[in-house]
Amino acid sequence: xxxxxxxxxxxxxxxxxxxxxxxxxxxxxxxxxxxxxxxxxxxxxxxxxxxxxxxxxxxxxxxxxxxxxxxxxxxxxxxxxxxxxxxxxxxxxxxxxxxxxxxxxxxxxxxxxxxxxxxxxxxxxxxxxxxxxxxxxxxxxxxxxxxxxxxxxxxxxxxxxxxxxxxxxxxxxxxxxxxxxxxxxxxxxxxxxxxxxxxxxxxxxxxxxxxxxxxxxxxxxxxxxxxxxxxxxxxxxxxxxxxxxxxxxxxxxxxxxxxxxxxxxxxxxxxxxxxxxxxxxxxxxxxxxxxxxxxxxxxxxxxxxxxxxxxxxxxxxxxxxxxxxxxxxxxxxxxxxxxxxxxxxxxxxxxxxxxxxxxxxxxxxxxxxxxxxxxxxxxxxxxxxxxxxxxxxxxxxxxxxxxxxxxxxxxxxxxxxxxxxxxxxxxxxxxxxxxxxxxxxxxxxxxxxxxxxxxxxxxxxxxxxxxxxxxxxxxxxxxxxxxxxxxxxxxxxxxxxxxxxx
Amino acid sequence: xxxxxxxxxxxxxxxxxxxxxxxxxxxxxxxxxxxxxxxxxxxxxxxxxxxxxxxxxxxxxxxxxxxxxxxxxxxxxxxxxxxxxxxxxxxxxxxxxxxxxxxxxxxx
Numbered sequence: 001x002x003x004x005x006x007x008x009x010x011x012x013x014x015x016x017x018x019x020x021x022x023x024x025x026x027x028x029x030x031x032x033x034x035x036x037x038x039x040x041x042x043x044x045x046x047x048x049x050x051x052x053x054x055x056x057x058x059x060x061x062x063x064x065x066x067x068x069x070x071x072x073x074x075x076x077x078x079x080x081x082x083x084x085x086x087x088x089x090x091x092x093x094x095x096x097x098x099x100x101x102x103x104x105x106x107x108x109x110x111x112x113x114x115x116x117x118x119x120x121x122x123x124x125x126x127x128x129x130x131x132x133x134x135x136x137x138x139x140x141x142x143x144x145x146x147x148x149x150x151x152x153x154x155x156x157x158x159x160x161x162x163x164x165x166x167x168x169x170x171x172x173x174x175x176x177x178x179x180x181x182x183x184x185x186x187x188x189x190x191x192x193x194x195x196x197x198x199x200x201x202x203x204x205x206x207x208x209x210x211x212x213x214x215x216x217x218x219x220x221x222x223x224x225x226x227x228x229x230x231x232x233x234x235x236x237x238x239x240x241x242x243x244x245x246x247x248x249x250x251x252x253x254x255x256x257x258x259x260x261x262x263x264x265x266x267x268x269x270x271x272x273x274x275x276x277x278x279x280x281x282x283x284x285x286x287x288x289x290x291x292x293x294x295x296x297x298x299x300x301x302x303x304x305x306x307x308x309x310x311x312x313x314x315x316x317x318x319x320x321x322x323x324x325x326x327x328x329x330x331x332x333x334x335x336x337x338x339x340x341x342x343x344x345x346x347x348x349x350x351x352x353x354x355x356x357x358x359x360x361x362x363x364x365x366x367x368x369x370x371x372x373x374x375x376x377x378x379x380x381x382x383x384x385x386x387x388x389x390x391x392x393x394x395x396x397x398x399x400x401x402x403x404x405x406x407x408x409x410x411x412x413x414x415x416x417x418x419x420x421x422x423x424x425x426x427x428x429x430x431x432x433x434x435x436x437x438x439x440x441x442x443x444x445x446x447x448x449x450x451x452x453x454x455x456x457x458x459x460x461x462x463x464x465x466x467x468x469x470x471x472x473x474x475x476x477x478x479x480x481x482x483x484x485x486x487x488x489x490x491x492x493x494x495x496x497x498x499x500x501x502x
Numbered sequence: 503x504x505x506x507x508x509x510x511x512x513x514x515x516x517x518x519x520x521x522x523x524x525x526x527x528x529x530x531x532x533x534x535x536x537x538x539x540x541x542x543x544x545x546x547x548x549x550x551x552x553x554x555x556x557x558x559x560x561x562x563x564x565x566x567x568x569x570x571x572x573x574x575x576x577x578x579x580x581x582x583x584x585x586x587x588x589x590x591x592x593x594x595x596x597x598x599x600x601x602x603x604x605x606x607x608x609x610x
Contacts, residue, residue: 080607118609150609181608188602209606244605286581293505293548293583328576334569342574 006045006069010100013038021172021205026231028211032238039073046070067098075099079112080240087118089126101173104496107139108173114143114150115177123147135458136408137169137495142178144409154185163416165203166464168502169495172205179204183213187248192220200225212239212249219252226257285324288315292350300357306366312350313371316343344372351376359384364428382433385425390440392418397444400451408458415448415465431476438476445469449488459493467502506547509562509572510579512554514545517580521567528563532556546585 013035020031046069053062075095083092096112097105110133114126126147130140145160161178182204186195198204199214200223206214212235218226227235236242236249291311295304315321325339350373358364358381365378396418399406406414422441426434445465453462470485492499510517513527534542535556544551565571604610 084607115608146609152610184603184606184608187606188599190599241606244602248602285577286583289505289578289581290583297549325573325577329569329573332569332573334573338570338573341570342577345574346577 006042006049009038009042009045013042014100014102018172021176024199024202024206024211024214028206029231029234029238032208043070043073046073071095072098072100079116084112084116087116087122089113089116089118089122092116093129102171104139104171106133107137107171107496108177110139110143111146111174111177114146117147117150123150130409131407134408135456135495136167136412136461137171138164138167138178139169139171139174140409141167141412142174144413145178146181149181149185157181158185159416159420160413163412166468167460168463168493168500169460169497171497176205176207176210180207180210183210187213187216192217196221196223208235208239209241209245211235212245216248216252219255219257222255228257229253283320284311284315284318285321288312292353295354295357300361300363302363302366305354305358305363306369308354309366309369309371309374309377312347312373313369316347316373317371347372347376351380355380355384358428362424362428364430364433367430382429382436385429386433386436389422389425389437392421393441393444397447400447405456408456408461411452411456411458412461415461419468434472435476438472438478438481442469442473442478442481446484446488453491460495463489463491463493463502505578505582506549506552507558508547508579508582509565509575511545511547511552511585512558512562513566517576524563524566528559531559535559548583548585550586 016031016035016038020028020035023031046065049069050062050065053059053065075098079092079095079099082088083095090113092115093109093113096109099105099108101108106129110126110129113122113129117123117126126143130143133140141160141164145157148154148160149157161182164175164178179198182198183195186192186198195214195217199206199217204210212232215227215232215235217223219232232249232253236245239245288308288311291308295308298304322339322343325342328334329338329342354373355377358377365381366374369375369378396414418441422437426437429437446469449462449465449469452458452465456462466485466488469481470489473481473485489502492501505511510519513519513524513531515524515527519527531542531554535554543554545554565575
């Protein structure tokens with residue numbers, strides 16, 4: 001009599017949560033309310049059944065019924081409001097295991113334990129649980145990210161969580177937690193554009209807290225899909241931590257809908273200030289020196305770099321500069337050839353300075369730079385980056401020959417670091433650098449992917465490498481690499497959620 | 503060459519200064535530095551004030567004795583904006599909410 005309605009409600013709740021994960025509109029609110037009602041009804045039904053058994057003196061049956069019918073309904077609430085804040089990683093793990101989060105509950109439980117972990121013992125316990133799970137999947141990466149965040153290493157946590165979409169193993173409950181951490185992190189840094197970008201692309205299934213923060217971000221950035229005041233208050237009512245989020249909602253509502261106070265892009269700031277500073281002097285050399293000073297003092301962006309490079313190339317090629325130098329060389333009794341030597345020396349010093357700062361900011365040489373500074377910068381940035389990339393990919397692939405096995409999570413982190421370096425270099429260096437860098441990356445990456453698949457049985461990791469190489473091959477148009485990439489990516493990937501074909 | 507280390511700024515002379523004026527200024531600064539005059543310990547550059555030492559003064563005057571090195575130094579100093587006595591005011595950091603992540607239930 002009790003089991004059937006309970007099972008129906010459980011199905012309804014899960015269906016509502018699954019539907020909610022696919023929506024970011026008013027339907028999200030509707031599905032959330034439905035899931036909440038189903039949850040409350042399950043709790044009432046389970047509790048009533050337990051009380052009924054108890055009243056019949058069947059306490060020996062009532063106790064297991066509490067575990068089967070009541071605990072799963074309140075497990076998530078206990079995790080969020082009791083076990084995680086209290087740092088009870090073991091209780092959090094087992095409560096999450098009991099909360100029926102879908103296929104492969106230990107994956108979600110591992111992440112929740114990492115979320116609750118505080119102190120060395122807890123970290124060691126969670127790490128041991130993670131190492132016991134093979135092959136690597138999204139839960140292991142997310143758990144590592146949460147452990148990194150707990151020790152204050154936010155950059156690593158961000159990098160690891162942002163890498164999750166590359167893994168085919170997709171636990172929705174794990175992705176929800178990842179999205180929530182990234183949303184809270186972005187809100188703390190007031191990085192509203194970043195959060196709004198994630199929301200617009202629906203990168204993560206949203207928890208009620210994530211959905212609220214995305215609404216706040218949309219109001220701040222003036223996004224077209226920004227929620228109305230009523231909708232934002234509804235999101236606030238659904239989300240946990242009302243006291244902490246109230247100020248965020250009030251602040252977001254102070255921004256008129258659709259207007260947004262988006263920060264001035266850094267590029268625009270630097271370029272405008274530099275331009276204003278040099279506009280007062282019409283001759284090219286003072287303009288170049290002023291642009292250089294503005295570049296040193298302000299934010300290093302592609303626009304400020306391009307402005308400075310062009311100013312120097314114009315100044316050093318200008319006839320008035322040469323005339324001035326020639327006159328002064330004569331007056332100072334400088335040796336013959338001093339003018340050309342001085343121009344060469346200044347161009348070298350400027351190139352050194354600009355390349356150092358461009359390198360630190362991961363910028364490339366401006367496109368179409370034609371003068372001595374532009375050419376020098378292009379050459380220096382390209383060669384330096386290419387050498388560094390090739391050395392890094394070679395070191396990575398050498399481990400295959402030595403059969404040096406790192407834990408799967410470290411293999412993943414190494415790949416992510418290499419991919420980040422590659423992306424930074426090719427973004428800065430453009431398609432030419434990409435075409436130069438790809439063959440080496442492809443050769444080493446393919447070998448590593450094969451090794452990880454055949455010898456290490458790290459299928460998801462290997463597939464992520466192959467997929468990235470295929471995407472790069474398509475960009476540079478390498479037909480041989482495209483063919484091999486398609487063959488590798490067509491393999492079905494064994495995961496804990498079944499075999500996945502991408 | 504770093505603009506802040508330009509010999510003309512280190513010595514506090516214009517690019518029109520003659521060789522005798524440069525030598526005289528260097529001697530005066532070396533004397534003031536030896537006696538510990540506070541005014542001599544800093545010099546103004548377009549990037550804001552910098553610390554001056556006796557070694558820098560000697561290096562600057564040596565650079566300006568060489569016609570070629572003076573030519574390069576002039577190219578920078580002659581065309582640079584006027585030196586600033588005060589350091590540039592840094593822009594205020596973007597508003598952030600320290601501790602919000604913890605308040606929302608995440609560590610640290």
